[in-house]
Amino acid sequence: MMVGEDLMDINKLPPTFANKVVSSSSDDESVDMERWAPAGESSDELQAVHLDEQIRFRELEEEQERLNSSLLSLSTHFAQVQFRLKQISKADPSERDRLLKELEDFAFRGCTDLKLEKQKCSLTIDNERGDMNQQKERQKILIAHLKQQLEDLEKYAYESGEGDLPSAEVMARQKAVIDKLHEKVQLDLELDRMSQCDLQKKVDEALKKLVNPIKAKEQLVEQLQAQIVDLERFIGFLQTEVNDRLSNSVVSLPIVPAKKGSFMNLIKFNQKFERNQLKQTLQGSHYxxxxxxxxxxxxxxxxxxxxxxxxxxxxxxxxxxxxxxxxxxxxxxxxxxxxxxxxxxxxxxxxxxxxxxxxxxxxxxxxxxxxxxxxxxxxxxxxxxxxxxxxxxxxxxxxxxxxxxxxxxxxxxxxxxxxxxxxxxxxxxxxxxxxxxxxxxxxxxxxxxxxxxxxxxxxxxxxxxxxxxxxxxxxxxxxxxxxxxxxxxxxxxxxxxxxxxxxxxxxxxxxxxxxxxxxxxxxxxxxxxxxxx
The missing domain is CATH 1.20.58.900 (RUN domain)
Structure with missing residues (x-):
């Protein structure tokens, strides 16, 4: 009984350990025996067994998922067949042949493998993303190349006298002017955050702060000058005596009524009548x-x-x-x-x-x-x-x-x-x-x-x-x-x-x-x- 129990215990051990135990027990003359590892120590064989179990478990899960998807596809396929059969039973005799032909084609078409379709879709999406990234990189390279060509063309046209200053040079000079204005006017502009209207308002406010004191001084000086001149005139008016503005001789002129002229006074018979001759007379002149x-x-x-x-x-x-x-x-x-x-x-x-x-x-x-x-x-x-x-x-x-x-x-x-x-x-x-x-x-x-x-x-x-x-x-x-x-x-x-x-x-x-x-x-x-x- 003891031997049998020992053999059963040996069979429960891993194959490598069982072989060692059997070889040591059968060989009585062998004196050198290999030392066993202490109990509870992890070994490579146990890790390999555990890893194989995880892989097997994952494969079983994938297989179950595939079976579920296949069952769903098959159920959907049978439901479609059942629906078409009901449709054929209720259809007119003239359309049954056509519906039976469509049912036959649908029945022999087979079920769709959802996992395979998902893999194809993921591969397609990955390929499209890769193509889009490549296309964006190519566009960036092309834009940089076009900018360089445009700058070279503007520079050549400016040097040959057929064009204006290159845009890059204009922007550089404008930036220099703006930087100088920042120093003088103390402008705090956030070009990336502020809109065009906000920028204009900010510049106007800064210019007003710079110009308003000067204008106020000029207006004050003009007002003071005008008040001084007017005050001098008023003082002179109060100090002067009334001037004799009347002439020494005062005469009167009797009003003589104008004589009524006749048509003979307008036209003289001893002279030849000419155009606009009436305008030369007093009564005949017109405006x-x-x-x-x-x-x-x-x-x-x-x-x-x-x-x-x-x-x-x-x-x-x-x-x-x-x-x-x-x-x-x-x-x-x-x-x-x-x-x-x-x-x-x-x-x-x-x-x-x-x-x-x-x-x-x-x-x-x-x-x-x-x-x-x-x-x-x-x-x-x-x-x-x-x-x-x-x-x-x-x-x-x-x-x-x-x-x-x-x-x-x-x-x-x-x-x-x-x-x-x-x-x-x-x-x-x-x-x-x-x-x-x-x-x-x-x-x-x-x-x-x-x-x-x-x-x-x-x-x-x-x-x-x-x-x-x-x-x-x-x-x-x-x-x-x-x-x-x-x-x-x-x-x-x-x-x-x-x-x-x-x-x-x-x-x-x-x-x-x-x-x-x-x-x-x-x-x-x-x-x-x-x-x-």
Whole structure:
């Protein structure tokens, strides 16, 4: 029994150990025996057995998964066959043959191996990914090659004089400029995160911080200079005595009614009748030519202003310095062209049209202004004198005197408001009529001292009216006044016949433009000479 149990125990051991035990027990004469490993020690044979078991277990799992997928495919296939059989049983006899043929083809087609299909799909996806990566690498290489060729082409074109500066060089210079701006203006720009609008706002804010203090200082200096000049004028006004502005001799001119002319006075039989001969007579003259000239002048001014607006486009930062200089020259020529059209075409045309039918003389009522700072507080003495009318500006001055423009402009309240550049007088806003009187006073005070002609002062008034967009309004205010119409113009004149209404809409076409015409153009050279000395 003991021997049998020992043999059974030996059979349970691994083959190598069993052979050793058998060989040692059978060979009694052998003295050298190999020492066994202690119990519990891991050996290579045990690890190999364990590894074989894991591999076998994995194979069994894969086999089970394959059987499950095959069973699923087979069940699906049988379900399709069963569905087709039911479809054939319920189909019409005419379609059964076709359905049986399709069932036969489907039945002998076989089941799909899902594992094999998954392997094919994975291989296809891996191949596609590899192809995409290779294609991306090729595209990167191609893009780099094309960039290099483009840079070489731009460089060759620039060196040969047929192209602009290469883009790489432009970007390098722009980067240098931006880096310098970062140092001077202290710009903190995040080009990769900020949008274009944010970048523009950031640059504008930085430039405002740099420019605003300079502008504030300039405005403060100009305001102080203006206040000093106005204060000197106000002090001089308070210290001076009232000048005797009246002439020593006061005469009156009787009004002689015009004789009614006959047709024989218009045409003389002893002379040969020629074209436009009636226009040479007093009654036969018409304002058609002057009206046409003012319309042509307005068209010319409109054309120049449209061209000026097309040129008023902001210069891009990327433009070169030479281009900006030429751009400034174009602007300078455009402004000179605008001034030329207004002063040499529009002003003479308006002067000739408004002068049509103007009387040679007019009775003038002179006000004797009282003493004091408030001339309107007492009544003024009135006297009549004769004033010659040789220019349209004489009519403007007649209107200015008739509306007591001198007293209005010399009032202390008006002087103080003008000193501090206020648009409010005695709690009320300045009206168009008050602005007209102030403009006439400024033009008269600046031009009369230097003995400028009435035509220069008329051009200055038209320029100021265009700057304020009040040219039609001021023309109507002056030349539609009842006193002006009755005293300064004949019954057949343009002003009396039309009331200046036909040119009102014509001149309103100029309101859509922003004019910045120089009002002191006739006296500017004298001021420059004074500044030079």
């Amino acid at each position: 058609g030519d002057e009206r046409a000239r003012i319309e042509l002048a307005v068209d010319a001014a409109t054309e120049v202003m449209e061209k000026y607006l097309l040129l008023s486009v902001d210069i891009d930062i990327s433009h070169s310095e030479s281009f900006s200089k030429s751009y400034d020259e174009i602007f300078k020529r455009s402004e000179e062209e605008v001034v030329t059209v207004i002063r040499k075409q529009l002003c003479p045309a308006m002067r000739d049209l408004l002068k049509h039918g103007m009387n040679n003389v007019v009775k003038h009522f002179v006000n004797f202004a009282p003493l004091g700072c408030y001339p309107g507080s007492s009544r003024s003495a009135r006297s009549t004198s004769v004033r010659k009318l040789e220019h349209v500006w004489d009519v403007v001055m007649y209107y200015y005197d008739s509306k007591c423009g001198r007293e209005y402009c010399d009032a202390p309240i008006r002087r103080l408001s003008q000193s501090y550049q206020l648009d409010i007088i005695a709690g009320r806003s300045v009206t168009s009529k008050q602005l007209l009187l102030s403009t006439i006073e400024n033009i008269t005070s600046t031009h009369t001292r230097l003995k400028r002609s009435p035509d220069s002062m008329w051009k200055a008034l038209v320029s100021a009216a265009l700057n304020e967009k009040k040219l039609p309004s001021w023309i109507r205010t002056i030349f539609c006044t009842e006193q002006i119409v009755e005293q300064c113009f004949a019954s057949w004149s343009y002003v009396v016949r039309t009331g200046c209404e036909d040119i009102y809409q014509l001149l309103e076409r100029l309101h859509k433009y922003n004019f910045h015409l120089p009002v002191d153009l006739a006296v500017r050279p004298f001021h420059q000479m004074k500044d030079a000395f």
